[in-house]
Amino acid sequence: MSPAAVDPAESKPLRADARRNRARVLEAAEDVFAAKGIGAPTEEVARVAGVGIGTVFRHFPTKEALLEAVLHVRLSRFADEAESAVAAESTDPGGAFFAFLTSWIEMSSAKTAYFEALAAAGVTLPVAKSEIGGRLLAALGVLLSRAQEAGAVRPDLVVGELIPVIIGVARAAEYAGPDATLRDRAVSILFDGLRPSAGDRG
Incomplete structure (x- = not known):
């Protein structure tokens, strides 16, 4: 079940109106944090979402809970995109691989800010060992293998x-x-190190 469907403070599914409000808050939070940084006030999130601050705190009792929920949504969406890239089986495996790495790099840059804020508040998220992390690594492994088979990536490289x-x-x-x-x-310079050398190409 998606994170927008269940309130973490409740054991039962939310009503339709509450579910819509929670989704609006998450969407607004993602936009606000992207535009103004994760230090943006929760009141700004409520304003953009078009709800009262009380609604925000009903779903997310703390700023950290909101940050964690937004991060989870972003990572889940990225994992979905990764699996879509695998399913697409591009005619340019090398291009698909490097495009995915570029997207991951952009995601990692944004993710770092969330992790640092949560860590400062004593919240830890072992994403690398999570279900989402497993999905991302699996997708990366497939895209890497295809790129190597196409001769676009050095053959000795492994996912780890x-x-x-x-x-x-x-x-x-x-x-x-x-x-x-x-x-x-x-x-570009760092990506060049992933490409095959003249010897690898024979």
């Missing part, structure tokens, strides 16, 4: 080695900040 690469590139992208040219250049 890609995770620190993704984290490293995400950090580099964060360091570049608003400088899109520098950010894209850093990603």
Whole structure:
């Protein structure tokens, strides 16, 4: 069941109107945090959602609970997109692989801010060992294998080695900040290390 269907404070499904309100709050929170940072006040989320602050706190008693819910929604959606990329079986496996890595890097940059805020509040989320993390790794493994078979990625690379690469590139992208040219250049340089060498291509 999706996170929008059940209130974490309740053991039974929400009424239709409450479910709609919760979904509106989550959507508004994602937009507000993306535009103004995760330090944006909950009151701003309520305003954008078109609900009272009491409605927000009924579903999410703390700011951390709201952040955690938004992060879960974003990661779930990204896992769905990853599985869609696998199901599509692109005619350009290398392009599909690097496009997925780029999306993951962008997601990781945003995710870091959520994790840091939650960690500061004493909340830990072992996403790497979660169901969502498992789905992402499985999708990454399929896309990697296809790209390697197509000769677009070095053959000795394994999925486990890609995770620190993704984290490293995400950090580099964060360091570049608003400088899109520098950010894209850093990603391009690091991606070059994943491509096959002349020897690998025979």
